[in-house]
Amino acid sequence: MTLPQIATRSLFVFLSTSLLMTLAAQAQVPAAARQDMTLLRQSVEQFLQRQSAGLPGEVSIEIGQVEARLALPACQQPEPFLAHGSRVWGKTAVGVRCTAPAPWTIYLTANVHVMADYLAAAAPLPQGHVIAANDFARLRGDLTTLPAGVITDAGLAVGRTTMSSLQLGAPLRQDTLRSQQAVQMGQTIKLLSSGPGFRVSTEGRAMNNAAEGQTVQARTPGGQLISGIARAGGILEVAY
Numbered sequence: 001m002t003l004p005q006i007a008t009r010s011l012f013v014f015l016s017t018s019l020l021m022t023l024a025a026q027a028q029v030p031a032a033a034r035q036d037m038t039l040l041r042q043s044v045e046q047f048l049q050r051q052s053a054g055l056p057g058e059v060s061i062e063i064g065q066v067e068a069r070l071a072l073p074a075c076q077q078p079e080p081f082l083a084h085g086s087r088v089w090g091k092t093a094v095g096v097r098c099t100a101p102a103p104w105t106i107y108l109t110a111n112v113h114v115m116a117d118y119l120a121a122a123a124p125l126p127q128g129h130v131i132a133a134n135d136f137a138r139l140r141g142d143l144t145t146l147p148a149g150v151i152t153d154a155g156l157a158v159g160r161t162t163m164s165s166l167q168l169g170a171p172l173r174q175d176t177l178r179s180q181q182a183v184q185m186g187q188t189i190k191l192l193s194s195g196p197g198f199r200v201s202t203e204g205r206a207m208n209n210a211a212e213g214q215t216v217q218a219r220t221p222g223g224q225l226i227s228g229i230a231r232a233g234g235i236l237e238v239a240y
Contacts, residue, residue, distance in 0.1 A: 035072040035098075044094045044108050047080035051088040056152055057116025057143060064109035073102040088112055090144035114143040118150045118171055119157055125166040130180065131157050136172055149174040179211035182230040189218055189234040191226055204236065 041063045052059045075098035083093040095107045122137040129135070136157060143150060151157050151172045160177040183189055183206045193200040204218035210230035217227050218236050228238040 033074050035074045037066040040096060043078050044080050048088060048112060052112055055114050057114045060113045062111040072104050076100050083107055116143050116152055118152050121166045121168055121170045124168050125162050127162055127165045129162045131160050133158055146171055147173055181209050182212040182232050183210045183216045183234055185209050187234055189236055191218060191236045193238045
């Protein structure tokens with residue numbers, strides 16, 4: 001017998017022995033002492049229901065099947081947890097850990113659906129278009145199958161500007177809309193400084209564009225560079 005044949009035969013014997021040992025170990029677990037897989041799937045579903053309680057819309061959960069031949073010792077208190085890198089959104093994986101009476105860990109697949117209304121373009125919208133209430137329609141769908149950042153609240157869309165053109169029916173997303181510029185570079189703006197017991201107002205020239213809430217710099221007539229928060233109406237707010 002050649003060396004490759006000996007190696008192949010040895011590997012076959014090893015794998016066969018390992019399989020027999022695994023089956024024998026599972027066979028040693030009495031049926032009454034085996035983990036009820038239905039209860040295990042229910043614990044995973046309840047775990048995902050708790051974790052998804054804050055999601056918008058109507059949540060439904062599908063739990064994958066467990067290998068029918070798997071025989072695990074019954075666990076006193078199974079502990080579900082999210083697998084590393086998983087999230088409670090769309091297709092995910094949930095682990096279940098047992099510490100007593102016998103330690104084991106198993107992973108189950110799941111699919112978390114979130115049905116909710118979202119905003120979509122009611123007509124083709126060009127780049128630079130300021131969104132008005134009649135520019136979008138409300139559609140219903142599974143948010144987990146849509147692009148990230150889909151807008152569900154009209155207040156997050158109205159008054160914002162499209163960063164690129166949008167086709168009819170395209171979902172409105174937070175990363176494709178920007179707030180209108182509260183301050184434009186070169187604009188003469190009002191500088192408001194306030195603190196306990198005082199409020200000072202002067203003028204300056206904006207050194208950069210900024211949407212409301214963003215940082216803006218302005219240079220005063222005396223040459224001083226002031227940094228603050230841009231507010232609607234061409235205002236730079238400095239708080240002390």
